[in-house]
Amino acid sequence: MELLLQQILSGLATGTIYACMALAVVMIYQAIGHLNFAQGEMATFSTFVAWQLLAWGVPYWAAFVLTIALSFVAGVLIERVVFRPLHGAPALSHIVVFIALLAIFNNGAGFIWDFTIKSFPSPFGQTTMFGSMLNAHQAGMIVCTLVMLVLLYLFFSRTRLGLAMRAAAANPESARLVGIRVGWMIALGWGLASAIGAVAGMLIAPIIFLEPNMMLGVLLYGFAGAVLGGLTSPVGAVVGGLVVGVVENLAGTYVPVVGSELKLTIALSLIILVLIFKPSGLFGRAVAKRV
Amino acid sequence: MTALLSVKGLTASYGDGQVLSGVDFEVQRGGVTVLLGANGAGKTTTLRALCGMVRRSGDIVLDGAPIQNLSTEGVVRLGVAHVPDGRGTFAQLTVDENLQLGSITRRDRRGIGEDVERCFTYFPVLKERRGQQAGTLSGGEQQMLAVARALMLRPKLMLLDEPSFGLAPMIVKQIFAIFRTLSESTSVSMLIVEQNAALALELADHAYLLETGRVVFSGRPDDIRNDPTLRRSYLGY
Ligand SMILES: Nc1ncnc2c1ncn2[C@@H]1O[C@H](COP(=O)(O)OP(=O)(O)OP(=O)(O)O)[C@@H](O)[C@H]1O
Ligand SMILES: [Mg+2]
Numbered sequence: 118m119e120l121l122l123q124q125i126l127s128g129l130a131t132g133t134i135y136a137c138m139a140l141a142v143v144m145i146y147q148a149i150g151h152l153n154f155a156q157g158e159m160a161t162f163s164t165f166v167a168w169q170l171l172a173w174g175v176p177y178w179a180a181f182v183l184t185i186a187l188s189f190v191a192g193v194l195i196e197r198v199v200f201r202p203l204h205g206a207p208a209l210s211h212i213v214v215f216i217a218l219l220a221i222f223n224n225g226a227g228f229i230w231d232f233t234i235k236s237f238p239s240p241f242g243q244t245t246m247f248g249s250m251l252n253a254h255q256a257g258m259i260v261c262t263l264v265m266l267v268l269l270y271l272f273f274s275r276t277r278l279g280l281a282m283r284a285a286a287a288n289p290e291s292a293r294l295v296g297i298r299v300g301w302m303i304a305l306g307w308g309l310a311s312a313i314g315a316v317a318g319m320l321i322a323p324i325i326f327l328e329p330n331m332m333l334g335v336l337l338y339g340f341a342g343a344v345l346g347g348l349t350s351p352v353g354a355v356v357g358g359l360v361v362g363v364v365e366n367l368a369g370t371y372v373p374v375v376g377s378e379l380k381l382t383i384a385l386s387l388i389i390l391v392l393i394f395k396p397s398g399l400f401g402r403a404v405a406k407r408v
Numbered sequence: 409m410t411a412l413l414s415v416k417g418l419t420a421s422y423g424d425g426q427v428l429s430g431v432d433f434e435v436q437r438g439g440v441t442v443l444l445g446a447n448g449a450g451k452t453t454t455l456r457a458l459c460g461m462v463r464r465s466g467d468i469v470l471d472g473a474p475i476q477n478l479s480t481e482g483v484v485r486l487g488v489a490h491v492p493d494g495r496g497t498f499a500q501l502t503v504d505e506n507l508q509l510g511s512i513t514r515r516d517r518r519g520i521g522e523d524v525e526r527c528f529t530y531f532p533v534l535k536e537r538r539g540q541q542a543g544t545l546s547g548g549e550q551q552m553l554a555v556a557r558a559l560m561l562r563p564k565l566m567l568l569d570e571p572s573f574g575l576a577p578m579i580v581k582q583i584f585a586i587f588r589t590l591s592e593s594t595s596v597s598m599l600i601v602e603q604n605a606a607l608a609l610e611l612a613d614h615a616y617l618l619e620t621g622r623v624v625f626s627g628r629p630d631d632i633r634n635d636p637t638l639r640r641s642y643l644g645y
Contacts, residue, residue, distance in 0.1 A: 177623060284498055284509050293497040294459065295557070296484035296513035 123250050124366050130255035131324075132362020133262035137317035138332070138339025139346065139354035140269075141310040146348050147286040148306035149200065151208060154215040158222035159195075160314030161329060163188040164322050165226050167315070168237055177240045181319060185312045192311025196304040204300075226329040237322035258320045265316055266355060269309070275352075282306060334381055338365065341384040344391050347401020357399065361387065361408030412437040412597045413458075413468075413565055418466035420435040420450075420457040427453045428621045430466070432615075435565065440591050440598045442608040442629075444642050445618035452493055454618065455567045457492050458599075459483045471564065485513050491560035493569040495550050497557065499543030503534055506542050506553055510560025511585065520560070527556035530586050548579045555583060560588075568600045572607065587611055605642045609633070617642065 138156060145153045153159075159287035165186055170180035199218070203210055239322025241257030273279035285292040292299050318332060325331060342361040364387070365380050391398060413420075413435040420428040427450050444471075445451050457464035460480045468476040473498050484490070496505050507527060511520045511531065528535040531552040538546060542553055551571065553592045558566055571587075572580040585605055590596055591611065602608035609615060609629040617625035617638070625638065631639045 127548050151642075277508065280508060280511050284501065284505075284512075287500050288496075288498050290461070291492075291498055292509075293461075293480040294490050294492065294496055295482060295509045295561070296481050297509075353546060 119250075120369075120370070123240070124370050125363055126247075126250050127209030127255055128366030129359055130251065130258050130362070131321075131366065132162075132359035133258050134317045134335060134344075134358075135338040135342045136319045137262060137265075137313050137320075138336055138353040140266075140351055140356040141313045141317070142336075142339055142343045143348055143351050143354040144306050144310040145329065145348075146243035146343070148303040149211075150203075151211040151215070152348075153310070154212070154336075155218035155222060156314055156339070157332030158219045159188070159192070159311055160336075161327075161332045162222045162226050163191075163311070163315035164237065164318035164327055164331070166308040167319050168230070168235060168322075168327055171238065174250075177238065181240075184297075184315050184319065188315035189308040189312040191306040193304045195311070196307035200254035200307070201304075209366075210219070223329050230329075234328040237319070237327045239295035239323035253294055254323055261316065263319060269351075273299070277303075284399060294319050337381060338362070338384045341387045343398075344388045345398055347398025350398065350400035353398055353400025383389050410437055410599045411435065412439075412471060413599070414469045416467040418454070418464060418468065419456055420453050420462045420464040422453075422462060426621070427462075428464075429458060431618070431621070431623055433616050433623060433626065435597050435599050436613065437523070438588070438591070439613045440568040440600065440611050440614040441616070442600045442602060442605075443616050443618060444602070444605050444608070448620075450621045452569055455490060455569050455599070455601060455619075458567060459488060460506055475568075484561070487564035489561040489563035489565070489566065490567040491554045491571060492557045494571065495554040496541045497550055497553050498501050499541065501542060501604065502539055503545070503553060504538045504543055506557050507534075507560050508537055510557035511562075514562070519562070523560055524560065527559055530559075531556055548575045550584070551575055552579075555586070558630070563596055566596055566598045567597060568602075570601055570603060572602060572604045584611060592632060605632075609643075622638065 138160070141156050142152060166187060167180050167184040170183060171177065175183065194217070199214060203214060239254040239257065241253040243252070244253045246253055246256055273283060281292070281297045282302045282305060284295070285297050286306070289299045317335070321335060322331065331348045338361050339358060342358030343354045344357070345360060346355065346357025361384060365383060367384055369380055411434040413465060415434070416432050418428055418431040419426060431454060432485055433441070443451050443454060455464060456462045458468060460478060460483055461611060464476065465475060467474065470486055470488065475486065498509060501509070507524050511523065533549055534556060535554060537549065542550060545553060555571065571583055575583070586600065588611055591598060600608050600612070607633060612629050615629055615632055616623050
């Protein structure tokens with residue numbers, strides 16, 4: 118029983134990271150209707166930036182906040198420079214550019230900081246808590262993500278800018294007719310997604326070590342979470358990410374054949390199963406295709 | 409009266425097909441202009457061209473400034489509120505949120521609050537439904553919301569595309585009564601596209617008839633009422 122509870126809790130802790138990645142993916146999907154395959158590499162690159170700031174002696178939380186800000190700006194710039202010209206281009210063009218971005222960030226990180234793994238500090242430490250159910254870093258991950266989600270919720274539900282972003286995603290043409298600069302709302306969505314990814318990267322790095330391919334598996338779980346929750350629902354993405362984290366952990370522990378090797382297979386199978394049986398996900402709306 | 413909006417040689421096209429071929433018209437400051445024409449004449453396209461929602465060329469001057477090269481949001485920000493055909497409300501958002509969005513470009517919090525209340529006095533049913541998703545409103549209620557949303561901009565110019573479409577006669581009367589109040593008590597100008605020509609002409613100070621992308625007649629409402637041919641084609645008696 119205790120083992121079960123512990124597995125669920127630590128699954129939730131990693132689940133928060135999947136939830137962040139799922140949310141980042143959904144945010145861009147809502148804005149432009151495509152899945153950003155480079156989301157993981159962008160997050161990794163952000164984490165390297167944080168690592169560099171720490172190496173230069175910047176205090177942890179200052180580096181944390183600065184990295185989030187830089188990632189936000191970079192996300193906005195990527196949209197303005199790379200994706201704005203692609204507006205309305207077919208899916209394949211987007212996929213090619215996503216893959217190019219992925220390669221650029223991956224190789225860029227490797228080129229600047231090389232491919233050897235680096236340890237990344239935790240501001241929370243590793244002491245165990247709650248009768249050894251969780252360690253401090255895992256608890257910190259959960260708290261940080263919760264704070265971020267609450268802030269995002271308040272932003273989208275209480276501010277006029279948040280409302281404008283929702284309107285632009287829901288109905289771009291009507292949004293223009295009330296004077297919303299839809300292009301900038303999309304860019305802001307990229308900025309937010311990029312910032313959320315940076316948080317996820319910095320929180321997971323102390324556990325899985327920093328290297329250019331760090332987020333590859335994580336992004337797959339994030340996709341699984343996003344698809345499970347429904348690509349049209351930010352809340353669904355968060356719930357989906359958490360569920361994937363727990364399922365992954367429980368399967369690894371209780372299903373002997375799964376072990377740690379087959380965990381990724383579980384994520385991929387989950388994506389395929391959801392797409393076959395409930396394409397709109399648990400929380401999503403089925404969207405009629407616009408023509 | 410001087411012209412608030414003056415349009416010369418407006419052309420517009422979808423893909424290859426040119427739909428407007430050199431349309432000229434004006435909307436007077438504080439006036440109501442109506443645009444009549446058969447189905448497919450290009451009325452909706454004219455309104456869309458004014459807001460940059462289709463590819464267009466020609467001269468469009470609003471309040472002395474050329475706007476033919478502005479984006480849709482740029483035109484709207486100059487005080488042009490378009491109630492498109494199909495209403496253009498945000499179906500997943502609430503009535504309140506739709507109204508807030510109507511005023512999203514404004515900064516005067518107090519004025520926005522007052523305007524919401526003003527919309528609720530025009531359309532009391534919207535107040536009852538304020539927390540409801542716009543998509544769950546009846547067609548008539550959605551049309552009221554679309555008009556209210558446009559008013560939230562405190563527009564100089566309202567572009568209304570068949571505001572009576574699909575509404576019960578009672579509601580149509582109500583909406584047109586509100587247009588009359590607006591036009592008499594505020595400085596807003598209106599360009600109305602309407603199939604219900606009789607009703608629209610009562611409100612208008614000027615009318616244009618559009619036929620296959622061209623203005624074929626321009627005159628006062630009485631000129632249409634007094635011309636037997638025009639009366640028969642557009643007023644049906
Ligand atoms: N999105 C579009 N793509 C291609 N052609 C279009 C499009 N929208 C309208 N048209 C064409 O443009 C012409 C004018 O259409 P428009 O909608 O402006 O007419 P309208 O005067 O508003 O008619 P109605 O009274 O039926 O609303 C029509 O021949 C129509 O087929
Ligand atoms: Mg029309």
